[in-house]
Amino acid sequence: MEILDFAPIASGICWTVTYFALVYRGFKDKSYGMPIAALALNFAWETTFSVIYPPADGGFALTIINTIWMICDIGIVVTYFLYGFKYFKKQYGISKNIFYVGSVLAFVLAFLMMLTGGQFFGSFAQYFKSDIFEGAQFIALMQNAIMSVLFVAFFYSRKKMGSSIEGQSIYAAIAKMIGTSFTVGIYYIVTHPGAWYFMGVMIATSLIFDMWYCIILYKEIKAQGYSSYSRF
Template identity: 35%
Template sequence: MVLFLLLSGICWSIVYIELIYVGFKNETYGMPFIALALNFSWEVLYCYLGFTYTPENIQNYITLIWLILDTAVVLTYLIYGKKYFPKYTSKKYFVPWTILIFFMSFVLQYYFVVEFKDLGKLYSAFLQNLVMSILFIHMLITRTDTKGQNLTIAINKWIGTLSPTILYGIIVGNKLILALGIFCSIFDILYIYFLSTTRKLHNQS
């Protein structure tokens, strides 16, 4: 069990480090904003709950590392996100929109705990992961370039989600997590393929 969690922790840490690196290098943000807000709020909430009620759990330390790294990813959005805000919308709405999405994310994460107790942590993690997988494809399609995106991020995101899918979906036997994890893998593999193809086309042009 610990090996699956460590593999996930390592892969997601690589994702965050790479997002930070290419984000500042290319002056962009690489994780779709709504997925980023859900992800960040998940890490804040479960870092707090984990160290408060089960401080001996290794996952708490993994989550803390993710939170520290993800804070820098959020910073790339705050610095560079405004230029991706819809051109037909006033830039003055960037900050209110950002606050609203973060507020929504924290509220949703909180009520996953209220309604599903311990399982809420897993259900929300896999659900937001599925949202993220789909939004990565959407971001690739809607942007005019692949700045902030690369195969290191895509592949490690896939493996980092596949590992807990095997643990909780197959070994533990949670069918909902298995279904969410399978769809995450489908969209992650599609994203890897689309990103690889797009980068090849850009290199040829």
């Protein structure tokens, strides 16, 4: 067997041990051992590329490895939903409803990324047309999706510390939402007909979390006795 042929098998064994250990410790300690973003992306990747789009070049062995990983990930997902809420409540002070809605949303978005991302990255050279600015738009929309998620986490973290609206503006929140999804987001979709699906998931992610941020910030400003729109 060539050394290159052994590499995927070695990787499969090591990652299987990793997942088994996380599942074991999760149930043993009544906890979970993988961050939600990593867990959602991992589970979506392994499910998508073992069941929906099995590897064409790696053959049966890689499909088996990916399937084993997917099964192991199910165990980690179970520990996350069984034991994860107490950590989010302690860190962010959120309710169970927000925990479950946010968690399900993370998995849905991760699956959409995997389902659309494979085809997108498979046509990379053709898609970007050797144009640096095409790459710059891609980076900007990815960055905005990450920023939108972080703004929501930022709010809950600040609220837990008793300073939920300090430094934050409803005008900034609304302007960010409009300046991303409703402007350059729409422009990107219109100018990339038939090739916008993966980036559409990024744009949708930005929009969902920007709307979430606007709503919770608006409610918190009102709850503290301020006029939401006179407080710039």
